[in-house]
Amino acid sequence: xxxxxxxxxxxxxxxxxxxxxxxxEALEHVADTGATGIEILSESHxxxxxxxxxxxxxxxxxxIERLGLVPTNMACWVDTNITQTHNRTEEEGxxxxxxxxxxxxxxxxxxxxxxxxxxxxxxxxxxxxxGAVERVLDLADxxxxxxxxxxxxxxxxxxxxTEAYVDFIQKTGTRNFGLLIDTGIFQDRPxxxxxxxxxxxxxxxxxxxxGIKVPVEHLAEVIEYVPFIQAKFHHIxxxxxxxxxxxxxxxxxxxxxxxxxxxxxEYEGPRDPWVAIEQVRRQHCLIRKLERDMEASHA
Amino acid sequence: xxxxxxxxxxxxxNTGERDRRSGFTLRLRQPNYRGLxxxxxxxxxxxxxxxxxxxxxxxxxxxxKSFTHADMANATQIRWAMGECVEVIVPKAAGLKIxxxxxxxxxxxxxxxxxxxFQPAFVxxxxxxxxxxx
Numbered sequence: 001x002x003x004x005x006x007x008x009x010x011x012x013x014x015x016x017x018x019x020x021x022x023x024x025e026a027l028e029h030v031a032d033t034g035a036t037g038i039e040i041l042s043e044s045h046x047x048x049x050x051x052x053x054x055x056x057x058x059x060x061x062x063x064i065e066r067l068g069l070v071p072t073n074m075a076c077w078v079d080t081n082i083t084q085t086h087n088r089t090e091e092e093g094x095x096x097x098x099x100x101x102x103x104x105x106x107x108x109x110x111x112x113x114x115x116x117x118x119x120x121x122x123x124x125x126x127x128x129x130x131g132a133v134e135r136v137l138d139l140a141d142x143x144x145x146x147x148x149x150x151x152x153x154x155x156x157x158x159x160x161x162t163e164a165y166v167d168f169i170q171k172t173g174t175r176n177f178g179l180l181i182d183t184g185i186f187q188d189r190p191x192x193x194x195x196x197x198x199x200x201x202x203x204x205x206x207x208x209x210x211g212i213k214v215p216v217e218h219l220a221e222v223i224e225y226v227p228f229i230q231a232k233f234h235h236i237x238x239x240x241x242x243x244x245x246x247x248x249x250x251x252x253x254x255x256x257x258x259x260x261x262x263x264x265x266e267y268e269g270p271r272d273p274w275v276a277i278e279q280v281r282r283q284h285c286l287i288r289k290l291e292r293d294m295e296a297s298h299a
Numbered sequence: 300x301x302x303x304x305x306x307x308x309x310x311x312x313n314t315g316e317r318d319r320r321s322g323f324t325l326r327l328r329q330p331n332y333r334g335l336x337x338x339x340x341x342x343x344x345x346x347x348x349x350x351x352x353x354x355x356x357x358x359x360x361x362x363x364k365s366f367t368h369a370d371m372a373n374a375t376q377i378r379w380a381m382g383e384c385v386e387v388i389v390p391k392a393a394g395l396k397i398x399x400x401x402x403x404x405x406x407x408x409x410x411x412x413x414x415x416x417f418q419p420a421f422v423x424x425x426x427x428x429x430x431x432x433x
Contacts, residue, residue: 014332018382019303043334044381079411081418082375083338117411126411196423205416273303 004254004291005262006284007037007072009230010045012267012276017045020273024063029277031067033284038069039230039264042076042100046107050099060107072262073111073148073180073228076100080117080126087117093132097147098139105143111228113148113180121205123155130168133177140176148180148228154208156185157218169225179225182266184232187211187244191234211244216253223257231263235270236282240289251290263287301328301384305424306402310386313394313432320394323347323430324360325387327404330422334381337366337374339409341419345389346403352389354407360386397433401425 008030010017017026023045030038046052052060064071078093088096097114104112114133116125133147140147155161162179169177190210193202202209219226235243267279301307310326325345329335342354359366361379365388379385387404403425409418 011332015303019300019328022300041333043378044332047380049334049378049380077333077412079336079339081409081411082336083373084341084409115412118414121414121416123412123414 002260003295004260004287005037006033006035006288007039007262007264008033008035008280009039009041009073009075009264009266011039011041011075012265012280014044014276015271016273016276027063027067027069029280031069033265033281035265035284036068036070037072037262037264038064039073039075039262040071040107042074042103046103050103052103057106064108071108071110072264073113074100074104074107074109075113075115076104078114078116078129078132080128087126088128090128090131090135093128094135097132097136101136101139101143101145101147104145109145111146111148111180113150113228116149121154122159122161123152124161125149130164133168134172137172137174137176141174146176146178146227148178150180150182150230151185151222152182153184153187153212156212156214157181157222162222166222166225178227179222180228180230181219181222181226182230182232183245183250184268185212185214186216186246186250187232187234188213188246189244191244216246216249219253220257223259226259227261229254229259229261229263230266231283231287232266232268233279233283234268236279236286240282240286242283242286247287247290251287252294255291255294301326301382304328304426305330305406305422306404306426306428307384308428310384311400311402311428311430313430314388315394317433320433321392322388322390323395325389325402325404326384327387327406329379329381329383329385330406330424331408331410332381334378334383335408337361337371337377337379339411340371340379341407341409342368343387343407344405345387346405346425347395347400349401352391356390358388360388394433395430397430399427399429402428 116129307326313320315321345352406422407419
């Protein structure tokens with residue numbers, strides 16, 4: 001049985017990178033988990049984005065080679081309402097995607113995750129997404145990169161947003177577009193209130209933070225279009241108990257569906273210095289243990 | 300590396316000649332998890348000891364270049380990188396007195412991938428920091 005591939009998104013170390021650690025230290029922490037996949041955020045971790053200095057690119061490759069890391073996904077953005085009076089056109093959206101595809105290719109990435117501007121609270125992407133993506137499919141194919149918008153709470157799997165992406169794949173027949181599943185959609189217990197959040201605010205506008213509880217069985221309906229998973233989580237305690245994400249049901253389902261892609265850790269919890277380093281390690285310990293248990297029970 | 304807080308202690312100073320202060324400058328760390336075009340920064344209000352200095356009257360100094368509030372609205376190609384600091388230049392006759400001040404900032408950041416009702420998003424912080432030179 002082939003296993004999962006393990007990775008870490010540098011998003012996990014938000015606020016630590018740039019205040020208590022640099023990019024190099026972050027990569028060291030990733031490698032020390034035993035992960036092989038490195039996921040970055042274009043506008044966060046690439047100096048002078050979108051045109052990093054050549055010396056930095058050399059350093060990037062030297063560093064990941066030494067640490068045994070492989071670039072996985074480069075998260076990027078298509079900011080539709082780029083000014084208060086102008087929404088980006090399909091052509092402008094395509095130009096942004098083309099720029100990020102080329103940059104991702106230069107840095108060795110296989111996926112990009114564009115985050116399009118949205119038009120409603122269900123995170124329906126701005127309608128330019130389709131025309132913008134269509135215009136860069138040939139380029140993505142040439143560069144061997146798959147474009148993977150994320151399915152992220154509050155958007156579940158059974159939803160017009162997901163269906164529109166699947167429809168796009170089916171109609172174009174492209175192999176360069178897929179779905180990134182963020183495991184936050186399976187969250188089944190509430191998150192603590194964020195700083196400044198009140199019960200009233202949670203109820204009125206942020207009820208999805210209580211968990212949208214997508215049944216893991218729904219993964220079966222889209223798994224053929226899912227090449228990459230962001231393993232979102234918020235808190236894992238000293239007993240390796242995740243307080244919000246039901247790994248004990250997610251892992252068996254992914255094994256049953258023969259998922260062999262990356263699980264790329266995305267810690268999103270309290271941003272006290274250095275907390276993320278330990279939290280990511282706990283998640284890797286927890287998921288690897290569940291995977292081993294599954295494999296042992298099927299041996 | 301900058302301090303963890305958005306409002307930085309270093310960089311807080313009066314501007315202009317010593318006996319003819321024209322205002323003060325405050326250093327802020329970009330608080331978001333990604334870099335932002337300046338056009339996505341809808342404004343930065345500064346508050347000192349209860350007095351507010353609205354974004355429209357302040358200047359933002361980024362990598363040695365000064366932007367008015369109106370300049371920023373159309374600066375779609377100028378990026379304020381994650382963790383990078385700007386200096387907010389606030390005009391104020393005679394500047395601020397020496398000593399510890401309660402300093403706050405309110406940033407209005409537009410995240411296109413947020414639902415419309417959360418655009419802009421507000422980032423607020425307040426802390427006590429010190430002016431050394433009169």
